[in-house]
Amino acid sequence: MILKDIILQEFKDEMDTTIRVFEAVTDNIFDFTPHEKSKTVAELANHMTEIPSWVAGILGGSELDWMQYTPPVKITNAKDLVATYKNNVSIAIKAFSTISNEDLNAQWTMKKGDFTFFTLPKYAVLRKLIINHTIHHRAQMGLYLRLNNLSVPASYVSSADENLFA
Numbered sequence: 001m002i003l004k005d006i007i008l009q010e011f012k013d014e015m016d017t018t019i020r021v022f023e024a025v026t027d028n029i030f031d032f033t034p035h036e037k038s039k040t041v042a043e044l045a046n047h048m049t050e051i052p053s054w055v056a057g058i059l060g061g062s063e064l065d066w067m068q069y070t071p072p073v074k075i076t077n078a079k080d081l082v083a084t085y086k087n088n089v090s091i092a093i094k095a096f097s098t099i100s101n102e103d104l105n106a107q108w109t110m111k112k113g114d115f116t117f118f119t120l121p122k123y124a125v126l127r128k129l130i131i132n133h134t135i136h137h138r139a140q141m142g143l144y145l146r147l148n149n150l151s152v153p154a155s156y157v158s159s160a161d162e163n164l165f166a
Contacts, residue, residue: 015089020153029148055092063109
């Protein structure tokens with residue numbers, strides 16, 4: 001298996017799991033926040049929905065300057081959340097068809113104006129900024145679901161609400 005296939009499979013698996021978590025979100029919790037310093041469900045969900053939309057830019061370019069970034073239109077309900085996320089994941093998967101292993105080893109930079117956050121090979125950016133970032137926020141969303149007495153889907157094997165071995 002080549003690097004591209006490994007990263008793509010990991011991406012698909014984690015995005016599918018995130019879709020399952022998003023499918024558990026209900027409209028009535030969009031304004032919920034567990035703490036004054038925390039994002040609301042809507043803010044967290046909107047941020048998470050953006051993440052796969054960055055894949056095409058990573059694979060097709062050499063940098064992202066946040067000074068030039070325009071955030072997408074905000075999602076305000078659970079139905080649009082799931083549909084938008086699925087669409088962004090689909091576009092990301094298509095972007096993988098345009099690259100090679102060599103492309104994944106090319107350097108990519110994330111910056112804001114003159115400040116550079118990091119420069120890494122594209123495969124590492126996909127793991128760090130897309131896959132791991134999604135997993136981090138998915139865990140937060142799972143907590144938000146739990147605090148609202150909603151079922152938390154299993155991420156890998158099972159959860160208190162969903163036993164995949166049953």
